[in-house]
Amino acid sequence: MSNSSVTAAPQSRMQALDGLRGFATILVLLGHGAASMGWPVLAGAPFFQGYRALVIFFALSGFLITSLMVRELNKTGRIALGAFYYRRAMRLIPAFAVFLVVVAILAANVSFISVSLRQWLSAALFINNYVSGPANAWWVGHSWSLAIEVQFLLIWPLILYFFGPKIALRVAAVVIVLGPIVRIGQYLLFESLRGNITVTFHTRVDSFLIGGAFALLLNDKRFRDQLVKWCLRLAIPATVFITLIEPYVAGIFKLHYYFPIGYTLDGVASGIIIVACLNGSKWVIKFFSFxxxxxxxxxxYSTYLFQQLFINHFGPPPWNNAILGIALSVLAGFLGYQLIEKPFLKFSTRKKATNQSPPPLPGPAVPGDKTADVSDQTVTK
Structure with missing residues (x-):
């Protein structure tokens, strides 16, 4: 049986996880572009619905964050929470802070960009998923997913720290089971809050915990071999499902699919793909290593943040069109990684070497950092 440790995975297998996140990011770009740039036919096409992209990000983030925390616990007998939160801040905040500054400057000087102080602050404080709501300010509206990630990071590490992996697995199982019930309950009982189901922590955290549960099972000798065996068997069906079948099922039933079972199925499929990639599923690795x-x-991560400036969901700026907007988003992502994320990653790595702390954790679920070299950074996203 191949080694299932995230940190021991060959580069090609971690590269496939980069590719999985890249696939999800491309879905976001295509979905936003089709919906906002005058492509009504494509906007209504199942493949261009980006709901599953966020589930992939969330599951991947939950998996790798949990894996690295369990690895640290197994290696040192404890989890250094202070170092954990420092590394998370170094990964999440710099690029997001630059993005918020850019938005503030543009909002003050460009007529078609309108962001209220309330909207800007709710994004900056990582509470946009509860304060602003899904229909508010496009320019910072996507920060709901980053807010969920931060809220997850404030709670899940504490559960692992105080109660250990076994209790954490039980907590994850309960939340995963309750997730669809909570969504359906909110939909039926609170009509005015139906629009928030897709963006709030309590209705979406189960996707993170599906990834976390896969990580905990993979690091438990009682379950590891069987989990790897079944994930390898189901890897290709899971890939076919999440790339081809799921969008058409979701296209027919829409949120009536996602709320009861869709988010859960997407999360499980993502977990299967992640474990399969780390354990040598040849064809799945080859596909996601494109x-x-x-x-x-x-x-x-930077692509996801800055695409909001180039792909306007509620009407394109006069200098924009779909193809140009997507191209500029990819360019902004490259520059953001090279000029903002990478320098802070190097700084964090140097501090790690000085303090002999565990390696920096993966990038955020709203797509993030490079995962190929787990020895000095390591996803999710």
Whole structure:
């Protein structure tokens, strides 16, 4: 049986996880572009619905964050929470802070960009998923997913720290089971809050915990071999499902599919793909290692942040069109990674070497950092 440790995975297998995140990021770009740039036929096409992209990000983030925390626990007998939160801040905040500054400058000087102080602050404080709501300010509206990631990071590490992996696995299982019930309950009982189901922590955290549960099972000797065996068997069906079948099922039933079972199925499929990639599923690794996927995946956090400026969901700026907007988003992502994320990553790595702390954790679920070299950075996203 191949080694299932995230940190021991060959580069090609971690590259496939970059590609998985890149695939999800491309879905976001195509979905936003089709919906906002006058492509009504494509906007209504199932493939261009980006809901599953965020589930991939969330599951991938939950998996790798949990894996690295369990690895640290197994290696040192403890989890250094202070170092954990420092590394998370170094990965999440710099690029997002630059993005918020850019938005503030543009909002003050460009007529078609309108962001209220309330909207800007709710994004900056990582509470946009509860304060602003899904229909508010496009320019910072996508920060709901980053807010969920931060809220997850404030709670899940504490559960692992105080109660350990076994209790954490039980907590994850309960939340995963309750997730669809909570969504359906909110839909039926609180009509005015139906629009928030897709963006709030309590209705979406189960996607993170599906990834976390896969990580905990993979690091448990009682379950590891069986989990790897079944994930390898189901890897190709899971890939076919999430790339081809799921969008058509979701296209027919829409949120009536996602709320009861869709988010859960997408999360499980993502977990299967992740474990299969780390354990040598040849064809799945080959598919997600496609160069365009891995390139976008490495730069995905900045791409996700800055695409909001180039792909306007509620009407394109006069200098924009769909193809140009997507191209500029990818370019902004590359520059953001090289000029903002990478320098802070190097700084964090130097501090790690000085303090002999564990390696920096993966990038955010709203797509993030390079995952190929787990020895000095390591996803999710």
């Amino acid at each position: 160069r365009a996927f891995t390139f976008v995946g490495i730069n995905s």
